[in-house]
Amino acid sequence: MSQPDAPRTPPVRPAVAIALTLAAFFALIVAAFGVVSLLADVEVVPVAGVGQAPGIVGVVVACAVYAAGAALVLRPGNPAYTGAVFIAVAVWFCYSLSAGIVGAVTSEDVAVGLALMARLLTGWQGAVVALGAAVAAWCAIALVRTHAGRPRWPWEGPDEA
Numbered sequence: 001m002s003q004p005d006a007p008r009t010p011p012v013r014p015a016v017a018i019a020l021t022l023a024a025f026f027a028l029i030v031a032a033f034g035v036v037s038l039l040a041d042v043e044v045v046p047v048a049g050v051g052q053a054p055g056i057v058g059v060v061v062a063c064a065v066y067a068a069g070a071a072l073v074l075r076p077g078n079p080a081y082t083g084a085v086f087i088a089v090a091v092w093f094c095y096s097l098s099a100g101i102v103g104a105v106t107s108e109d110v111a112v113g114l115a116l117m118a119r120l121l122t123g124w125q126g127a128v129v130a131l132g133a134a135v136a137a138w139c140a141i142a143l144v145r146t147h148a149g150r151p152r153w154p155w156e157g158p159d160e161a
Contacts (some may be wrong), residue, residue: 058099
């Protein structure tokens with residue numbers, strides 16, 4: 001329970017928020033890919049003959065784009081929650097694009113790479129990546145915007161840790 005005269009705690013630093021939510025984003029998309037693939041009996045990489053490389057590179061690029069987008073959105077001041085939409089769209093597009101490029105390289109066929117990119121842009125895989133990025137970005141923005149401290153019991157004083 002917070003006291004009205006209690007000093008405000010400083011917000012979470014952007015670098016810390018990015019690190020925490022990047023780990024959460026990675027965990028969200030890996031878990032969602034696994035669960036959906038298991039329950040629906042579908043492949044995460046929906047085009048045959050390209051192997052696992054497009055999925056791996058796509059997730060690595062998605063994580064890099066998420067971190068870069070979050071660094072842009074979490075600038076000093078009061079970041080807007082609409083930045084989560086920007087991050088989600090950028091991550092969704094770059095995930096599909098990078099996986100499509102790697103699919104074209106591994107299959108040695110540009111048409112296969114384009115088919116993979118189109119399937120990822122319009123399929124459930126792209127939605128999982130975009131939703132995971134939106135949730136993680138919203139959490140990062142909330143961490144930086146709020147001045148929440150640790151929970152305290154009513155009898156604890158501000159000097160007790």
